[in-house]
Amino acid sequence: MRNAIITPLVLLSLALSLLTPLASADDGKGLAIAKERKSRDAGWGDSESLTTMVLRNAAGAESKREMRTAALEMPDDGDKGLTIFDEPRDVRGTAFLNHSHPSSEDDQWLYLPALKRVKRIASRNKSGPFMGSEFAYEDLSSFEIAKFHFNYLRDEACGDSTCLVIEQTPADEYSGYSKSVVWLNQQYYQPEKIEFYDKKHSLLKTLTLQDYQLYLDKYWRPHKLRMVNHQTAKSTDLIIHKISFNTGRTAADFDTNALQRAR
Amino acid sequence: MRLLISSLAFITALTNAAPQQLAPVQTADTLWKLATQARPDEQVAMVQVVYALWQANPDAFTDKNINALRLGNQLTVPERSQMLAISEAKARQWYHQAIAAKPGRSIKTLAQANNYTTKNPDTAAILPAPAHEQTTATAATSSTKPQTESLANKIYPISPVLNTPETKPAPEHWLSALNQAYTLSLEQRFYPTSGEQGQRNTNTSVALSAEWVWQSNDRAHQLVLEPFLRWDQTDNKRNLIDVRQAYWQYAGDGFDVKAGVDIVFWGVTESQHLVDVINQTDLVATIDGETKLGQPMLNWNLYGDAGTLSFYLLPYFRERTLAGVDGRLRPPLPFATEHTEYESAQAEKNLDFALRWTRQFDELDIALSYFEGNNREPLFTPTAQGQLQPLYLQMQQLGLETQLISGSWIWKLEAIYRKTRQQDFIASTLGFEYTQVGLFESSWDVGWIAEYQYDSRNTLSPVLGQNDLFLGARLAANDVAGSEILLGLVQDLDNSDSRSAKIEAAMRLTSNLRLRFDAWLFQSQQPTEALYFIRHDDYLQLSIDYYF
Numbered sequence: 001m002r003n004a005i006i007t008p009l010v011l012l013s014l015a016l017s018l019l020t021p022l023a024s025a026d027d028g029k030g031l032a033i034a035k036e037r038k039s040r041d042a043g044w045g046d047s048e049s050l051t052t053m054v055l056r057n058a059a060g061a062e063s064k065r066e067m068r069t070a071a072l073e074m075p076d077d078g079d080k081g082l083t084i085f086d087e088p089r090d091v092r093g094t095a096f097l098n099h100s101h102p103s104s105e106d107d108q109w110l111y112l113p114a115l116k117r118v119k120r121i122a123s124r125n126k127s128g129p130f131m132g133s134e135f136a137y138e139d140l141s142s143f144e145i146a147k148f149h150f151n152y153l154r155d156e157a158c159g160d161s162t163c164l165v166i167e168q169t170p171a172d173e174y175s176g177y178s179k180s181v182v183w184l185n186q187q188y189y190q191p192e193k194i195e196f197y198d199k200k201h202s203l204l205k206t207l208t209l210q211d212y213q214l215y216l217d218k219y220w221r222p223h224k225l226r227m228v229n230h231q232t233a234k235s236t237d238l239i240i241h242k243i244s245f246n247t248g249r250t251a252a253d254f255d256t257n258a259l260q261r262a263r
Numbered sequence: 264m265r266l267l268i269s270s271l272a273f274i275t276a277l278t279n280a281a282p283q284q285l286a287p288v289q290t291a292d293t294l295w296k297l298a299t300q301a302r303p304d305e306q307v308a309m310v311q312v313v314y315a316l317w318q319a320n321p322d323a324f325t326d327k328n329i330n331a332l333r334l335g336n337q338l339t340v341p342e343r344s345q346m347l348a349i350s351e352a353k354a355r356q357w358y359h360q361a362i363a364a365k366p367g368r369s370i371k372t373l374a375q376a377n378n379y380t381t382k383n384p385d386t387a388a389i390l391p392a393p394a395h396e397q398t399t400a401t402a403a404t405s406s407t408k409p410q411t412e413s414l415a416n417k418i419y420p421i422s423p424v425l426n427t428p429e430t431k432p433a434p435e436h437w438l439s440a441l442n443q444a445y446t447l448s449l450e451q452r453f454y455p456t457s458g459e460q461g462q463r464n465t466n467t468s469v470a471l472s473a474e475w476v477w478q479s480n481d482r483a484h485q486l487v488l489e490p491f492l493r494w495d496q497t498d499n500k501r502n503l504i505d506v507r508q509a510y511w512q513y514a515g516d517g518f519d520v521k522a523g524v525d526i527v528f529w530g531v532t533e534s535q536h537l538v539d540v541i542n543q544t545d546l547v548a549t550i551d552g553e554t555k556l557g558q559p560m561l562n563w564n565l566y567g568d569a570g571t572l573s574f575y576l577l578p579y580f581r582e583r584t585l586a587g588v589d590g591r592l593r594p595p596l597p598f599a600t601e602h603t604e605y606e607s608a609q610a611e612k613n614l615d616f617a618l619r620w621t622r623q624f625d626e627l628d629i630a631l632s633y634f635e636g637n638n639r640e641p642l643f644t645p646t647a648q649g650q651l652q653p654l655y656l657q658m659q660q661l662g663l664e665t666q667l668i669s670g671s672w673i674w675k676l677e678a679i680y681r682k683t684r685q686q687d688f689i690a691s692t693l694g695f696e697y698t699q700v701g702l703f704e705s706s707w708d709v710g711w712i713a714e715y716q717y718d719s720r721n722t723l724s725p726v727l728g729q730n731d732l733f734l735g736a737r738l739a740a741n742d743v744a745g746s747e748i749l750l751g752l753v754q755d756l757d758n759s760d761s762r763s764a765k766i767e768a769a770m771r772l773t774s775n776l777r778l779r780f781d782a783w784l785f786q787s788q789q790p791t792e793a794l795y796f797i798r799h800d801d802y803l804q805l806s807i808d809y810y811f
Contacts, residue, residue, distance in 0.1 A: 116526045120531075121673075124671045127700060257519065263478060
């Protein structure tokens with residue numbers, strides 16, 4: 001009796017699994033997943049965090065970066081971010097202001113403390129290394145739907161849970177990547193791993209995101225991000241020590257006037 | 264009344280001091296229902312009781328799922344203090360997630376979370392696992408055992424964790440109340456040729472600066488103090504005690520006000536800064552004029568949709584630093600800085616003022632400014648004693664700054680109209696900066712800069728940048744050492760043999776040390792040119808900056 005029930009189910013699932021590769025690869029599922037990811041993370045408002053970056057070269061020699069970051073969610077635009085560098089000491093007091101935009105180029109400014117100068121910088125090239133690390137500027141910008149084309153690849157076990165594996169192709173021709181593959185936790189819709197492929201389609205870097213913690217009962221934030229460059233054997237750990245939400249920051253804290261005051 | 268409640272609570276707490284047991288679990292029982300019986304008083308939240316019950320009775324639940332209470336078990340009621348060990352907020356957060364774990368598939372999820380709790384020292388610190396796992400959890404908390412890196416072992420914690428996973432204590436606040444930073448710089452210059460007036464070939468100088476910044480918690484008030492000291496081996500006119508910043512600033516809603524000494528930068532171009540007139544130039548520091556002296560000021564900035572409007576009242580004037588008799592990079596006649604003259608009867612106490620409006624239109628930035636007061640640039644009149652006497656005239660200046668960003672290009676324009684008793688003129692800098700990243704597939708970036716410098720004053724007056732072209736390249740290695748090189752050349756378009764060139768290179772040695780190399784080259788054949796006086800003052804400079 002039991003077998004009689006199971007067999008049709010097995011057959012059905014077999015038929016489905018055979019059918020899947022024949023159907024078009026995605027049918028908008030990748031985009032739907034990306035939208036779900038974005039919507040689950042909406043509404044966090046503003047935050048402040050303290051971050052350490054540990055840069056490792058191929059021989060394992062380490063170098064450290066310390067910075068403070070404030071971020072503001074813009075409901076109808078990309079997020080705004082302000083980063084103040086504390087270490088290494090020669091760049092101490094340098095501040096970086098970024099207004100990201102989903103479908104146009106970001107607005108970026110640097111505050112140079114030696115000259116007390118606010119300097120607007122060209123933002124087209126986002127593939128450059130951030131502070132000499134394995135993170136590129138584009139790796140650290142906010143996740144926006146308009147920045148990518150999405151393609152759902154498969155479900156895959158990751159740890160004890162299941163991940164949705166999504167291929168993301170950057171919409172911006174000035175991205176340093178041909179594509180990236182994201183392992184998104186099916187339960188939390190947060191990335192666990194991202195593989196970045198260079199313009200020649202070979203694997204360049206792998207990012208693993210760990211120590212996810214829950215804030216405001218809704219928002220998961222990773223506290224340890226490790227980027228490994230497979231082509232140079234260099235790696236960077238980005239460790240977030242502390243995140244605070246509802247810090248009372250407004251758009252006025254993210255303009256060039258505030259950048260001049262940023263300490 | 265309040266006293267009565269709290270004393271009642273105290274008595275209840277006392278009566279509950281000894282561990283109690285609840286009746287065996289019945290079919291109709293839920294953990295919440297049992298918790299209402301176990302709750303000692305109203306000051307303990309229900310969720311705290313639920314959490315403590317779950318924690319104290321790990322075997323009363325199937326797979327430790329709070330929704331899967333086992334029949335017939337007798338639950339031990341923990342002490343009141345144990346219930347209060349977890350904050351209500353954290354208990355509530357835990358509870359909402361725990362009840363969401365439905366029997367069946369989700370039981371495993373909760374079990375996983377518990378496993379994670381024991382693995383993750385931080386989770387353990389806030390939400391101890393059920394009693395029998397307590398020892399392992401404590402052990403994990405005290406050890407700094409590195410976490411397993413592999414993706415396979417990573418599981419989401421089901422509970423919020425507010426602790427931090429670092430090995431050293433991290434700063435508690437975004438900005439510590441008082442920030443302090445110190446810089447000690449040692450500079451060694453070498454001039455290949457002896458000075459025109461027999462000055463030395465080598466020179467050492469030392470500079471020390473400190474910066475103290477205090478900010479109120481709401482970031483509205485800010486106090487900044489930056490004293491600067493410089494000692495020079497040969498030229499006592501290069502010795503300097505300065506206050507670069509010493510101000511209080513208040514930032515309100517749509518405005519800020521500042522009172523004290525500060526340095527204000529105006530401008531967009533790279534090769535020269537025509538519009539930038541608030542601060543006096545510390546010319547003996549660097550020949551490029553980029554080092555400034557602190558300027559006493561009252562400053563209001565108003566922000567709005569129409570841009571930013573800034574007002575400056577400048578009650579005290581700073582004289583330009585000029586080389587002494589033993590110093591290099593000066594005209595043949597020495598400066599008589601002790602006999603400085605002013606057009607204004609108030610001399611350095613003349614009340615100068617300035618205003619500036621800036622606005623950003625997407626890719627386009629525009630600024631208009633007006634300045635009235637002591638000209639920052641002195642005129643020199645030869646005296647009977649064979650010296651050059653600095654004279655500061657009154658001036659009015661209109662300034663324009665625009666820049667347009669287009670992809671990797673930034674187009675820049677600065678222009679001034681300046682009027683003094685002696686003359687009026689127009690000067691301008693127009694050019695671009697083009698950024699190329701990943702040069703030759705490396706991590707090197709290069710910024711190409713080309714700027715044309717124009718000045719309407721006649722070519723016989725000794726000013727730089729009358730009809731000159733600046734070409735520059737800023738190279739950044741984007742490496743761990745933050746290595747960068749700036750190459751620049753200013754070519755006079757009227758005199759093909761008149762030019763200056765510079766190299767600025769820097770790299771980080773350690774987190775606290777930066778090494779700099781600078782070289783300047785001056786060429787001129789025309790005695791009427793400003794460059795002519797310093798044509799034998801080419802120099803190389805090696806500097807070390809120590810940050811502490």
